[in-house]
Amino acid sequence: MTQRPATGHTSSLPEQVPDHEVTSLVRELSRYLEPDAPAVSMPPSAYHSSALYEFERSRIFGRSWLLVAHADQLAVPGDYVSLEVAGEPVTVVRDRSGTLHALSPVCRHRMMPVVEPGAGRTDAFTCPYHLWRYGLDGRLSGATHMRGNPAFDPDTCRLPEFAVEEWRGFVYLNFAPQAEPVSAHLERHIGGELAAYRLEEMVQVGAYVEEWQVNWKLAVENSHENYHVMGLHPNTVALITPRGADMDVRVDTPWVLRLRSPFKEPLDTTALDLSEEQLAFMYNCCVFPSSSLATFGDSVVWISFIPLSVDRTQVRGGILMPASQVAAADREALRKQTEEDAGVVNGEDRWGLERVQRVVGSRFAGRGHLSPKEPGVLAFYRGLARAFVRDDADWPGAL
Ligand code: FES
Ligand SMILES: [Fe+2]
Structure with a gap:
């Protein structure tokens, strides 16, 4: 399902002059696009430079598709999810007709956010400052004591709206007014491979929102390799991942990267008709810049890294299972169990990455050689380089 801003104001994050x-x-980063690019990590300043972060706000987060929720979190009219992306607040809400909107919650009067980060259900958004009221589609529906100002036109006053799309239950938004639709791209590059998982029929059984004290790129590159499993996850992920497992890059476009890595033992599934390969491998479908869907047989886990500042990242995600399996289960027990399991693994990654972030400014921090087990990391660096060097006219390009 594709939904675009219908009318009114649209805007992207401000372009910064580098x-x-x-x-x-x-x-330096554009060298990753050269055929003989060295297999080394990024310069340490990439993880703490405020100037680069400002550039990322416009070049990456101002014009890329960001996974922010699963449709189950926005199932009923009035359901909303509100967050901040690199300093830009946005609220995704389902209106009475079932249409999704991604709205700027910044009040058109004097800038009070009409809704805070979080999630909930509402009939309307009422600004807490002077009580202007907006409908679920962002249109102003009431503003007291404004008749005396002839320059104010309540009919054209509305919250700015951004692009939002739902693809097989995953809700993506984009701040760029002219963003290329993402659904067709995902369908073309990963839709076929994921068809057997019947994503649109899956139910989100657990969800989480965390905050890590790391630059968003540290978190994303970590999610593009499983070389760290033996170090950070010896008692969790390592139990299902063979030591030294190869990860291969199967699809590599400016927006989608599909990584594949083996399980220790083929999984046993009951609810889905999966191939031998699908039972034997995890597919990690990464959507540039910072989200991914990973398959574990019957369950699919999504994760999205949203920058809050140069060294803080919000980690959002959820765990999905086939509806038939969920129907037979104790839903509350399933929620607790899946959220607890995800929390343990996330905690292990967070533990490691926050330690790295602490020292990225050290005089002795430097670029390191990568292992052949880390092709996904280099692929992510290529994605970054493309985003930095391409201007709006040819972004994303080469679809
Ligand atoms: S700032 Fe929202 S009503 Fe005044
Ligand atoms: Fe990890």
């Missing part, structure tokens, strides 16, 4: 630090970093 300064010298950014220019030289981008030049």
Whole structure:
């Protein structure tokens, strides 16, 4: 299902003029696009440079598709999910006709957010400051004591709206007014491979929102490799992943990367008709810049890394299972169990990554050689380089 802004104001995050630090970093990162690119990690300043972060706000987060929720979190009219993406607040809400809107919650009067980060269900958004009221589609529906101002036109006053799309239950938004639709792209590149998982019939049984004290790129590159499983997850993920497992890059477009890695033993599924390969491998479908869907036989886990600042990242995600399996289960027990399991694994990654973030500014921090087990990391670096060097006219390009 594709929904676009119907009318009214649209905007992207402000374009920043790159300064010298950014220019030289981008030049360095663009080398990842060369055929003989060295297999080394990014310069440490990529993880703590405020100037680069400002550039990312416009070049990446101002014009890329970001996974922010599963449709089950927005099932009923009035359901909303509200968050901040690199300083830009946004609220995704389902209106009475079932249409999804991604609205800026910044009040058109004097900028009070009409809704805070979080989730909930409402009939309307009422600004707590002077009580202007907006409908679920963002239109102003009431503003007291405004008749005396002839310049104010309540009929054209509305919350700014951004692009939002739902693909097989996953809700993506994009701040760019002219964003290329993402659904057709995902369908073309990963839809066929994922068809057997019947994503649109899956139910979200558990969800989480966490905050990690890391630059968003540290979290994303970590999710693009399983080399760290033996170090950070010896008692969890390592139990289902063979030591030294290869991860291969199966699809590599500017927006979608499909990684594949083996399980220790083929999984046993009951609810889905999966092939031998699907039982033997985990598919991790990463959508640039910072979200992915990973398959574990009958269950699918999504995760999205949303920057809050240069060194803080919100981690959002959920666990999905086939509806038939959920119907037969104790739903509350399933929620508790899946959220607890996800919390343990996330906690292990967080433990490691926050330690890395603490030292990225060290005089002795440097670029390191990557293992052949980390092709996904290099693929992510290529995605970053493309985003930095391509301007709006040819972004994303080469679809
Ligand atoms: S700032 Fe929202 S009503 Fe005044
Ligand atoms: Fe991990």
